[in-house]
Amino acid sequence: MNQPATSATDIITGQQGPDLMSDNEATLLAGLRWLHDTEQPEGAILQHHGVVLEGVGNRRFGFIPSGRADRAIVTVDVAHLTWEVKTFRITNPLRRTELTELTAQLATLSAEVVGTWNGHPAPTGSLALARPAHPTLLAAVARYHAGCPTHSAKTVLCDCDWYTTGNALIVAPTVHEYKGAGR
Numbered sequence: 001m002n003q004p005a006t007s008a009t010d011i012i013t014g015q016q017g018p019d020l021m022s023d024n025e026a027t028l029l030a031g032l033r034w035l036h037d038t039e040q041p042e043g044a045i046l047q048h049h050g051v052v053l054e055g056v057g058n059r060r061f062g063f064i065p066s067g068r069a070d071r072a073i074v075t076v077d078v079a080h081l082t083w084e085v086k087t088f089r090i091t092n093p094l095r096r097t098e099l100t101e102l103t104a105q106l107a108t109l110s111a112e113v114v115g116t117w118n119g120h121p122a123p124t125g126s127l128a129l130a131r132p133a134h135p136t137l138l139a140a141v142a143r144y145h146a147g148c149p150t151h152s153a154k155t156v157l158c159d160c161d162w163y164t165t166g167n168a169l170i171v172a173p174t175v176h177e178y179k180g181a182g183r
């Protein structure tokens with residue numbers, strides 16, 4: 001259905017087989033451990049978009065502590081878009097089956113997906129997780145939403161070092177720890 005005449009999508013699809021998905025396993029595992037199991041220190045502050053980790057195969061993954069319906073969310077994005085010059089149509093969107101495959105892969109990492117949105121033909125997709133983010137990570141996001149405690153009028157946009165100082169306390173995901181640690 002609506003398969004584009006151009007071969008660009010087909011070429012890219014050919015590069016994104018099962019091997020590629022397993023290559024992203026360390027990234028997914030690191031992100032999930034960070035989201036669910038990493039304790040953040042008191043006073044840590046994190047903006048609500050969470051973190052983005054670069055994957056392989058032109059993908060990047062986002063790990064959002066609290067997104068739609070207050071769920072923890074994993075996002076997958078095409079890292080570098082290409083498009084047709086005349087129409088601006090994106091020629092390398094997510095694959096048709098990508099969110100389904102990602103749901104299955106997350107299940108192998110003990111992460112249950114309870115809903116997805118976007119995905120092909122978009123270059124971005126989101127997957128909502130059953131398990132909530134770690135309470136200390138949610139607390140870090142809540143501190144962000146509460147805004148600067150010193151200069152109340154400036155809220156989250158305060159130009160003092162409130163956010164920088166709190167954000168420096170955040171324990172980041174460590175992808176290298178999980179390389180080769182998957183199944």
Ligand SMILES: [Zn+2]
Nearest residue numbers: 148151158160
């Ligand atoms: Zn301030």
